[in-house]
Amino acid sequence: MFTEKPHQSILFLGPQSCGKSSVAGQVVYKLGGVWNNKLEMIRQELMEINQPDYLYARIMDQRRDEKKACMTKYFSLYSCETNVKSYSLINVPGKLQYLKEILIGIALADVVVFVLSGNRESNLLYQSIYKLLLKLCFSKEIENLICVVHKMDEIQYSEQIFNQNVDDFKQLLHDIGYNKQIPFIPTSIRMNQNIKEHHQTTNWYNGLTLIEALDLQDISKQEINGHLRMLVYGGHRIPGIGTIAVGKVCYGVLQQNSIIQIAPDSINAEVGSIETHHYMCEQARQNQLIGVRLKNIQHKEIRNGQIITGDPSQSCLAFIAEIKVCQDFKHKIKKGHTYPLFLNTILMVCKIGAISDSNESPIELVANQSGIVKFVSLKYIYVETYTDYPKLGCFAIISSQNVIAIGKILEVIKKYDQKD
Numbered sequence: 001m002f003t004e005k006p007h008q009s010i011l012f013l014g015p016q017s018c019g020k021s022s023v024a025g026q027v028v029y030k031l032g033g034v035w036n037n038k039l040e041m042i043r044q045e046l047m048e049i050n051q052p053d054y055l056y057a058r059i060m061d062q063r064r065d066e067k068k069a070c071m072t073k074y075f076s077l078y079s080c081e082t083n084v085k086s087y088s089l090i091n092v093p094g095k096l097q098y099l100k101e102i103l104i105g106i107a108l109a110d111v112v113v114f115v116l117s118g119n120r121e122s123n124l125l126y127q128s129i130y131k132l133l134l135k136l137c138f139s140k141e142i143e144n145l146i147c148v149v150h151k152m153d154e155i156q157y158s159e160q161i162f163n164q165n166v167d168d169f170k171q172l173l174h175d176i177g178y179n180k181q182i183p184f185i186p187t188s189i190r191m192n193q194n195i196k197e198h199h200q201t202t203n204w205y206n207g208l209t210l211i212e213a214l215d216l217q218d219i220s221k222q223e224i225n226g227h228l229r230m231l232v233y234g235g236h237r238i239p240g241i242g243t244i245a246v247g248k249v250c251y252g253v254l255q256q257n258s259i260i261q262i263a264p265d266s267i268n269a270e271v272g273s274i275e276t277h278h279y280m281c282e283q284a285r286q287n288q289l290i291g292v293r294l295k296n297i298q299h300k301e302i303r304n305g306q307i308i309t310g311d312p313s314q315s316c317l318a319f320i321a322e323i324k325v326c327q328d329f330k331h332k333i334k335k336g337h338t339y340p341l342f343l344n345t346i347l348m349v350c351k352i353g354a355i356s357d358s359n360e361s362p363i364e365l366v367a368n369q370s371g372i373v374k375f376v377s378l379k380y381i382y383v384e385t386y387t388d389y390p391k392l393g394c395f396a397i398i399s400s401q402n403v404i405a406i407g408k409i410l411e412v413i414k415k416y417d418q419k420d
């Protein structure tokens, strides 16, 4: 059965057109997830619109407007498995105009595959996007990273250019605070190089293939015996079946027929059936991406950013966090200013109510400074402390398409005093 193997969610990240969907599509294809005649059908269709290189990306980009534009526009999932693990592959857009979809992907990912283009100039051009994406991953404490240098055919499978790209990216990783060794894998759609097997075109490379690297990723450290906390990224109605909430069980177990609460709205509902990639299950465990049928609730009441809990959940209007300002932030984080915070799966706008540090009470923080900050939200939100639920208690502060600080929630102020 699908759920018996350890399960991981793999996100493919990078700027638009670097080849994210193509790499993910090749993984699906190499793991036997596409029938040969389906691939032939796609090939024929793409011949007609003169886009043959879009073949593997089309496996992932399935919505009508994505097919038309030959471009990913939405968050989507694809399941596949190896002998060792089952995977949810997460396909997201690369354009920052679709940041909302990218954030859902980062919030749900266990492992991130960064896709660089073989072309070094393009990578240098996209440096700020890679930086933003890496910082967002760092803020969510995603430790399991893999990097593929794709479109190797465009650089004649050159080991030298591959190494230059690797060095550039290693520098970026180091600047952001990632100091762990990660695999770098040269790939291309031409011969499915190094996806499952090595290929003579890159005979200088004898490291891991992408699928081997995925199978080696260990996320067991993240497991915590907490109460049920499920991140919800959307809801819809299936005629004849009812309201479905989709998301990831981050902590605890979601049990069929149990009563749950949806925060921050404090709505109660009963759990009907639970489905993971079209397989029904009686319970969903930590890390599973699922769709759950909820009874006694309208689909309009479900939205991205909610949390399903098993115990009564108290929403809040303020919390205290420790933040560290990024070293490349040139301005000041000031008391009274409002910032979007990447929390759970969404951006939540919060105002800085107060700042303090170990010495005194400053009213602003600059690059590299840390401080204890009180954040105030205009509407009810649901957050957890970092100690209780690390994934729900860490966040990034965003400004002008850059992460300017990262934070950890120390205390949730359930009863907010307006005077603050």
Ligand SMILES: Nc1nc2c(ncn2[C@@H]2O[C@H](COP(=O)(O)OP(=O)(O)O)[C@@H](O)[C@H]2O)c(=O)[nH]1
Residues within 6 Å of the ligand: 014, 015, 016, 017, 018, 019, 020, 021, 022, 023, 053, 054, 057, 070, 071, 072, 094, 150, 151, 152, 153, 154, 187, 188, 189, 190
């Ligand atoms: N030359 C070459 N082009 C590729 C390769 N992989 C993808 N492409 C091209 O890059 C375009 C964008 O790929 P896609 O996977 O959609 O990129 P995404 O926006 O990052 O998901 C495709 O339409 C292909 O034409 C590759 O290995 N070599």
Ligand SMILES: [Mg+2]
Residues within 6 Å of the ligand: 020, 021, 022, 057, 061, 071, 072, 092, 093, 094
């Ligand atoms: Mg894509």
